[in-house]
Amino acid sequence: MILEMIVFIYLSLGMIIPGILAIISKNPVHAVLWVLVLILHQAFMLFTLGSEFLTAVQIIVYAGAVIVLFLFVVYMINLKREEIWKVFVKKSPLGFVIFLIFIFFFLKSLTFLTALSPHFKAHLPYDLTQGTNLWWIARYLFTHFLFQFELVGVLLLVVVLGAVFLLRKLKEVEGGSL
Amino acid sequence: MGVALWSEIVILVAVALLLLLVALFHVAYLTYAERKIIARMQQRLGPNRVGPRGLLQPIADVLKLLHKEDIIPYGVDKPIFHLAPLVSLVCAASGLALIPLWDTFVLSNLNVGLLFLLALSSLSAYGVILSGWASNSRYAFLGALRASAQLISYEIAMSLALLSVVLMAGSFNLQDIVKAQMESPFKAYIIPQIIAFFIFMVSAIAETNRVPFDLPEAETELVAGYFVEYSGIRFALFYLAEYFGMVVMCALAVTCFLGGYIGPFNIPGLPFFWFLLKLYVLLFFYIWVRATLPRYRYDQLMGLGWKVLIPLGLLNLFFTALLKLWL
Amino acid sequence: MEGLGILSAILWLPLLGILALFLIPREKEELIKLITLITVLLDFILSLILLLKFDYSNPAFQFVEKRPWLDIINSFYFLGVDGISILFVPLSTLVTLLCVLISWYSIEEKIKEFYLALLFTNIAMVGVFISLDLLLFYIFWEALLIPMYLIIGIWGGPRRIYSTIKFFLYTFFGSIFLLVAIIYLFLTFGTFDYTFLVGKALPFHVEKLLFLGFLIAFAVKVPMWPLHTWLPDAHTEAPTAGSVILAGILIKLGGYGMVRFLLPLFPQATLFFAKLILILSVIAIIYAGLACLWQEDLKRLIAYSSVSHMGFITLGIFSLNPIGIKGALLQMINHGIVTGALFMCVGVIYDRTHSRAIKYYGGLASTFPLYAALFMVFTLASIGLPGTNGFIGEFLILQGAFLKDRFLVVLAATGVIIGAAYMLWLYQRVFFEKPSAGVYNLAPMRWNELTALISMVFLVFLIGLYPNPFLDLMRVSVTKLLTNLP
């Protein structure tokens, strides 16, 4: 129990602190790397919850692809060090106020939910003794959540098609030079 | 926390260290084998001064690298510069923990072991990108960009190839995959999945940045690619990571396509014999390719990945699914 | 009660004209004018028929039409006239008719649009006076803004855009309170039906608020003293026809609304606020009268005189006795005729000299005698000389107000004197003295101007000398109106 607790606290801190560091980092590459750290911790949090599949997917998709692309973008547009926080507060005070309001609501919801927590267990809709986590996920995806699953497929298709559409235009206009 | 847990942890660490040592040994002599084989193929002798037939050459190399000065160039991003080779090595080497060497010998028998291997190989891109960026050098940066683009593209083809294996076996667990091969009529998936095997091997070469896909470290264009600014022990770590990558990829291929540790007959007293045999054959293939083929052009490389391997992989996956459905 | 009757005919007849205009190409200007004239003339004749068929001994609404319109909120297409509104229908059609006549030559561009706007104005004006459904009333009330906005803004003077937007926003602002009050009434009683709402009791504080809601809308239109500033601008910059409609009908809507809605719907609040409104009226009379004295601009002067006269009208309405109200109603008609005619007169010389500055003129009486004579008639009617219609109205109002509050009447009566002063001084400055250079060689008056002005002169004397039939028309209804007041 104590070991579990320690692991849990470590992982949570490992998600929260890099999250904050990512926001306040002045160097954009460092910020992205902090997000990477966050995602790895998140992945292992999922691992401790008994969901190896999600862990692996999290690492492959987020750590392996998304963050790499972010790094690429940061390299390409060559961001310099910035005083992000100050600029945010100074340039858009209204935005800052709204941000604070939503943080307030978020904290409020947290207090509500922590008050609730003794009454609720993790809502696993399936029984892990009857099959592995992977098996259940597959089963749910292809029966219960079939429609949503297919929709996600369509969504990805549309994104790809749209990107192709724009790039084709760009090529036609600029004579094929990208 | 009882005694049992502690003893379990101690045993685990001990076995892991042992595995690592053996693997290091393999890696060290892989370099030697490579130099020797290529020399022979090019009608040369290869290293033959240190020890009998140059057998101590790898050890000499290691000692030399350890003694060299660790230069940190001006203007680098120090923490990342230090971190990058470690990331590379760790990601490359820890894949070994998931490979079943024997039906009772696998360090971490995960449900989704194959996915974890893929995850680790995708993480290895970070070593490349970070080293390239942190070095604050044009050559390194270009190399890093190329390497990561290549890694990401070929990763997809590789996953597709592996997925058809998963489809055949019905599991992501590597141990299960080996067992499923044993029970299948072909005994090894290389026969029904010859296309997948081909795709996998090509992408594996690209993933490990080996000739003919060694664009990121092409000496003639980029000096030495992303680790051009590294020297001494850190350079050694990159070097190690590359050869570790080769070993892990070959081991994965053995597990998924060649029936793993299973052989036509058991040889008592030599539990890992068949596994190692298949591994050596594949490693030889690797070196053979390096000796034979010239380097690709960069756009050809990307074209091959996106226009040939991925569609091929998808088709293969599709037909495998049909096969699975109707048989 | 079902079916379409003469009221619908009067209301929608101009729509036929609008459709016809749409079909005619814009190059055929004469045809456009002619069709408009015929439409409006027919409409006027129809309204005269209505006047003749009206049974003045019956206090109830006549020619009632009621058909379902918006079921979901229980609103009806509900038309009808009684003694209060009967006179305004022919007045509206008459004013439109005269506007068509007076603009015959003076509007030179976008002719088709102009006559379309006029016809649309006609629909909205008549609609306001005859609709008995509050929502319908409101729609016509607001719809009137569109053509007026365009008429002032497109064909007006140099500062037309400032004036028209000021006019629009002022009145739009006022109407909003009206809308809220109407919706509140609907939600309380579940209907927009005026006849149903009359005599329904409301809590006093609610009644006060609703009264204020209605009052703001009407007061902006009238315009009552602090809310009057849009009027001089709008009048000044509007084209002649626009000024005539503004003076003749638009500002009467406020007075009509007060008589029609404030008194019967909110009797207690009316009593509560009557004093305040009387005081405001007197302030308006005197303030606007004094303001007239130092106006440099002909139209502006007449505009301020309108404010002053409208003060008399609100004074009459809120004296809350039959004499005062009858006087106020009659004075509204009179003021429509007289001030409308004065604006037409200004339009006549403006078309010839393109100046409205008083000091530009002088000695017109010698160079333009017929015109001077006509102007004299209207000046005197405006002052309220006995024998002209202005006298009857003002006399009745002062008589009615005297019963209510003597002190205020004394003050108001000084307004009459101020009125005489500024009008006569104006007349003297423009028509006598030494003729200025600009007033020689003026073109003689055209047939359209003569027709319009002479028919006005006729009306001035008709009402002035024989007001009985007009008063008879409204007598029963006004009596009935006052039965609701405690």
Add this chain to the structure above:
Amino acid sequence: MVTPSLNFGSLALEMLLLFSGIFLFLVDHFMKNKNYAFWVSVLTVIASLFILLFIPFGDFTKAFRVDFYSSSIKFLLTIGFFFLLFLSYPYLKTFSALNFGEYYGLLFFSLFGAYVMISSQDFLTLFLGLELMSVSLYFLIASQFLYKRHALEGSLKYFIAGAVSATFYILFLCILYYATGSIYFEEVIKKLSQGHLRGELLVSFVFFLGAFSIKLSLVPFHMWAPDAYESSPLPIVVFLAGIVKFALLAVLIKVLILAFSPLKLELGKLIIPFALFSILIGSLLAIKQDNLVRLLAYSSIAHMGFAVLGLTSGEFSGYGFSLFYMFVYLFTTIGTFALLIYFIKINTHLLNINNLAGISKDFPLCSFLFLIFLFSLAGIPPTGGFMAKFYIFVMLIKAKYIAVALLALLISVIGAYPYLRVIKVLYMDEGLIHYKKKSFSILLTLTLIVATFITLLLGIYPKPLLDFIQRTLFLYLSLQFFQF
């Protein structure tokens, strides 16, 4: 585990849209003459109207349900979409570099997303539909970059706003799932009607509202709207302002009824500040705009504020009035943009208000129709815009929000000013340049006739449409009672 029903018949409409979208993408490369895409689209829309009339009501798994409400809303949207196609054709003729089958294909994908969202029965499907709808729009907005370089910027702004919206939505989903253990509307309302979790779900709804108000461009999340509108092709602006927002509002109403109805009064109060500030800021900022599209963007912000005000009362008729408002707004927008498309065909600079000076001389009929639409937008009788606003005020006063109604009304006086300014320029300013007339395409004429007719008809006799909408909602209510 219960095997879900796979009733593909109820998916017929969505599949039709999806497949014609994919078809257009597949075929487009091989077609020389790009006009085919328009005709394919028109055929698809006509077919989908037929399908809508004959589609059987039913479920597809637990996630998707075709019922009377969703079909009615889809019907109204499809009619709007039909005229949107009519607008697109002449626009794409003018800007021929945009004339691709992909344009229509992406439109179909977006519409597909909207329909999925309208039919969804749980918050996840709703989210996916929402994203599908928006994702295609990001590309459509950006497609204009061939003519305007900053189109990409507008698209990116919309994209970032969309990403923030998605974040809010996911936060909402997390809280909801943690509190109720389900994502289905039914489960949420079951928990709520037992009196549990009111506070928690109220707080979660704040995030839901945050997500939706970004997409609806309510203040304080309106910043993307003017830029995105200005960069998009004009028919896409109609899609963004009319159809997308109509769909979103319909979904918001659906969620309020099906999932949160025990909380509807509190939620109504929550909406008020969003709505009022939208009206205020939309009206104020519209005053200074010189670009017509930007002006209409700000006006759309204000209009959304009005439309959302109908939700505050928590009554069925109020919801109906909101939908009515959106329908009127949709057709007024279609009419306005039909004219703008004609203007832009004459000269691209005509989108700047000052260049419109005196155009009423050369184009009297166009300016007259423009006048009608502008008055409808300003909410002056006898146009549909007035009726729509009027019903909203009736609703507000009935719900005893008299102060809110008064404030909204007063602000709407300010809101009338920008339109008056446009009318002023059209009619009262002297134009220096005379523009040559260009031929008026039949499609545009048809669209204009229909839009004018609807705008005026709804101002004079809105009963049939209102009855239709109210009946739809009422049916929903009774359906809900049968379930419990």
